[in-house]
Amino acid sequence: MEAKRVSDSMVEMRELILPNDTNILGNLLGGRLLHWVDVAGAMAASKHAQSIVATACIDSVDFNHPVHVGEMIVLKAKLTWVGNTSMEVMVEVCSDNYITGETKFTNKAYLIFVALDEKGNPKPVPKLILETEEEKREYQDALKRREARLKRRASNTDKQCL
Ligand SMILES: CC(C)(COP(=O)(O)OP(=O)(O)OC[C@H]1O[C@@H](n2cnc3c(N)ncnc32)[C@H](O)[C@@H]1OP(=O)(O)O)[C@@H](O)C(=O)NCCC(=O)NCCS
Known part of the structure; x- marks a missing residue:
């Protein structure tokens, strides 16, 4: 498998916030935003792996500013780390009021996707070529996040249903 660049x-992705996406105050619902974060992240991971992917994990997400009905949001997703079959994707979200031109940084999330073969089993993904200092720094930070996730995963394996 040929290694690929982050930029590849x-x-x-852009979305226009419509009334059906909002709460009774006219602000974007958190769950709707998470759906788009998941979709943008999955597209980046699928493109890297050239494969179907499953979401294994979404790290905590802070909602920094409300996004209002009629505004746009812009989601940017890029690979920050790859393992054997899993990939970390960073998704950043900004709101864009196209009437006033005001933009605000609203969210950032890290997600883990696993590439799946036709039987739904994890399959290897291409290595990641790191070209910029920022990409190298993100990769190092991703290693620490992975360690924390694997510890959390291990602590959940024996949990029983209520
Ligand atoms: C994600 C899933 C495919 C992993 O399958 P699995 O048989 O448990 O496979 P493994 O334990 O070998 O894990 C595969 C890879 O994912 C990573 N991984 C799995 N769960 C993880 C988690 N919660 N956090 C971080 N990494 C995780 C593993 O570290 C491994 O990475 P590596 O191959 O790069 O070293 C499986 O748990 C699953 O199907 N989960 C449900 C997914 C889902 O329904 N998502 C929502 C809709 S898409």
Whole structure:
């Protein structure tokens, strides 16, 4: 498998916030935003792996600013780390009020996707070529996040249903 650059699988996605996406105050619902974060991340991971992917994990997400009905959001997704069959994707979200031109950084999330073969089993993914200092720094930070996730995963394996 040929290694790929981060830029080869970057995704940018825009959504217009419609009334059906909002709560009674006219602000974007958190669950709807998470859906788009998941979709943008999955597209970047699928493009890198050239494969179907499953979401294994979404790290905590902070909602920094409300996004209002009628505004746009811009989601940018890029690979930050790859393992054997799993990939970490960073998704950043900004709101864009196209009337006033004001933009705000609203969210950032890290997600783990696993590449799956036709039987639904994890399959290897291409290595990641790191070209910039920022990509190298993100990769090192991703190693620490992975350690924390694997510890959390291990502590959940024996949990029983209520
Ligand atoms: C994600 C899933 C495919 C992993 O399958 P598995 O048989 O447990 O496979 P493994 O234990 O070998 O894990 C595969 C890879 O994912 C990583 N991984 C799995 N769960 C993880 C988690 N919660 N956090 C971080 N990494 C995780 C493993 O570290 C491994 O990485 P590596 O191959 O790069 O070293 C499986 O748990 C699953 O199907 N989960 C449900 C997914 C889902 O329904 N998502 C929502 C809809 S898409």
